[in-house]
Amino acid sequence: MANFILSGFADEADISLDGQIKALADNAMEYVELRHADGINVADFTREKTAEIARKLKEHQIRVSCLGSPIGKINLTDAFPEHLEKMKQLCDTAHRLETSLIRVFSFYLPEQQTPEQCREEVIERMGKLLDIADAEACSLLHENERDIYGDIPERCLQLHQTFGSRLRGILDPANYLLVDADPLQAMIQLNEWIDYLHIKDVRLSDKRIVPAGKGDGSISEIIRLMDQKTGVCFLSVEPHLTHFAGRDALEKDSSNTPGQLADEYTYADGPAAFKAAVQACRSLL
Numbered sequence: 001m002a003n004f005i006l007s008g009f010a011d012e013a014d015i016s017l018d019g020q021i022k023a024l025a026d027n028a029m030e031y032v033e034l035r036h037a038d039g040i041n042v043a044d045f046t047r048e049k050t051a052e053i054a055r056k057l058k059e060h061q062i063r064v065s066c067l068g069s070p071i072g073k074i075n076l077t078d079a080f081p082e083h084l085e086k087m088k089q090l091c092d093t094a095h096r097l098e099t100s101l102i103r104v105f106s107f108y109l110p111e112q113q114t115p116e117q118c119r120e121e122v123i124e125r126m127g128k129l130l131d132i133a134d135a136e137a138c139s140l141l142h143e144n145e146r147d148i149y150g151d152i153p154e155r156c157l158q159l160h161q162t163f164g165s166r167l168r169g170i171l172d173p174a175n176y177l178l179v180d181a182d183p184l185q186a187m188i189q190l191n192e193w194i195d196y197l198h199i200k201d202v203r204l205s206d207k208r209i210v211p212a213g214k215g216d217g218s219i220s221e222i223i224r225l226m227d228q229k230t231g232v233c234f235l236s237v238e239p240h241l242t243h244f245a246g247r248d249a250l251e252k253d254s255s256n257t258p259g260q261l262a263d264e265y266t267y268a269d270g271p272a273a274f275k276a277a278v279q280a281c282r283s284l285l
């Protein structure tokens with residue numbers, strides 16, 4: 001049986017680190033997937049900011065499950081050397097925050113090119129990112145995401161088969177549903193590489209993001225498959241139930257994102273939405 005540990009994107013509850021710590025405490029959570037703190041993206045933390053964050057988290061007995069980095073969330077045609085420097089910086093940040101896990105993506109593709117035409121460049125760039133992570137004893141977890149190369153299970157499988165155990169996986173059921181892929185079949189297909197789940201659900205009838213278990217993400221079934229593994233498996237709550245600060249920057253075109261609220265799932269603010277998402281995840285467990 002797996003040792004499930006609940007984590008989450010507390011920046012959806014509050015933009016400030018203090019507010020995130022309060023939200024985690026209010027929900028009896030001891031881990032956070034760190035994406036933003038005080039309005040700063042994790043990829044832009046200075047060593048001084050990282051030290052401040054590490055101190056505050058330690059004071060409140062909160063640990064970092066993974067860095068929710070934006071690495072790989074650039075156009076495939078964008079200059080790459082600066083991105084490699086960000087990767088090195090994130091590895092340093094990860095060590096200082098006492099985690100070895102870093103979430104990554106596999107690049108937005110040029111509109112005039114097919115994924116097949118882009119595959120070689122994607123593989124080359126992912127390989128360079130992995131070289132840095134390997135040298136720094138960090139583990140990269142690829143997340144499926146709309147509009148990137150690895151948006152559907154078949155191309156995620158290509159990436160994992162290419163890099164073997166070097167590239168691990170995060171499965172996001174909602175992101176698969178948003179590209180008309182079956183998240184349960186994706187879990188079956190990619191099970192060998194999936195170490196980490198993002199708990200986010202979508203209702204297919206109107207493509208609305210809803211609390212876990214209220215949509216068509218087969219999250220209970222996916223958790224059952226995860227439970228056949230051994231060791232630590234993080235379940236990271238990513239509500240997307242309110243239009244939180246910084247959300248627009250997370251998606252290539254947020255205007256195409258399904259409405260963040262289903263009519264029957266409305267919340268007063270970020271902390272309330274975060275609490276509802278955590279409770280939904282615990283109910284499934």
